[in-house]
Amino acid sequence: MKLILLFLLIPFQIQATVFTQAQWTQFYLRDCATLEDNRACKGDLEQILGRMVNYSEMAFKYLDKQDLPRWLIAVPVVESAYNPKAVSKMKALGLWQIMPYNIREYKTRKVVILNRSIEIIPTTEKIRKYGFDPETNTQIAAQHFRMLFEKFRHHKDTEKLALLAYNCGVSRVKRWLIGQSKLPTETQNYYNKIMAVKYIIRNMKELGVKPVRQLSFIDRIKEWM
Numbered sequence: 001m002k003l004i005l006l007f008l009l010i011p012f013q014i015q016a017t018v019f020t021q022a023q024w025t026q027f028y029l030r031d032c033a034t035l036e037d038n039r040a041c042k043g044d045l046e047q048i049l050g051r052m053v054n055y056s057e058m059a060f061k062y063l064d065k066q067d068l069p070r071w072l073i074a075v076p077v078v079e080s081a082y083n084p085k086a087v088s089k090m091k092a093l094g095l096w097q098i099m100p101y102n103i104r105e106y107k108t109r110k111v112v113i114l115n116r117s118i119e120i121i122p123t124t125e126k127i128r129k130y131g132f133d134p135e136t137n138t139q140i141a142a143q144h145f146r147m148l149f150e151k152f153r154h155h156k157d158t159e160k161l162a163l164l165a166y167n168c169g170v171s172r173v174k175r176w177l178i179g180q181s182k183l184p185t186e187t188q189n190y191y192n193k194i195m196a197v198k199y200i201i202r203n204m205k206e207l208g209v210k211p212v213r214q215l216s217f218i219d220r221i222k223e224w225m
Helices: 002-015 021-028 042-065 070-079 100-107 124-132 134-151 158-168 170-177 185-202 217-224
Strands: 109-113 116-120
Touching: 021 185, 042 070, 042 134, 042 185, 070 185, 100 124, 100 134, 124 134, 134 158, 158 170, 158 185
Parallel strands: none
Antiparallel strands: 109 116
């Protein structure tokens, strides 16, 4: 019985581990052939960064429009591995893993007909279409991040808090700031993973990371960011 209980506890102990940015950096730089777990590795990251290149110019356009830092292109690396058709277990969609209710909020339009204001709410079919369209998905993500940056603009850690809220919600982060809640382990790892990816992107040449099919990207990334 004790062995059974120990076996059942192992996944929760692993899930409850918070790894630092430095640890995640090492995970992302590992040789995929020698892995004992599937957290991250260099070959997979190089594949993802190769896909990222295809969307970087578009992402920068919308990030610049919202006056957001360009390093946020690291977010879809963690969110979807830059897969525009990704769907999470929570039903988040696309590159930036936007929740359907966020898509509905940002794509609802108000029109005036016969002096009456009417809301045109996108259908479920439209929401999925918007979610899987890389450009619309990126546009909504940039709008959402702008809102999050505004919510925490008076804090010295605005960027960090915006990322945390992107993962677990504004209310949870606000409660955490005043000591009324704890951040989920997933959220802490989420932030540390993105910081690790950000560091790797900015230091790819020095770290020997080569995005698949897009080697010239290594020389251009510092200029872009």
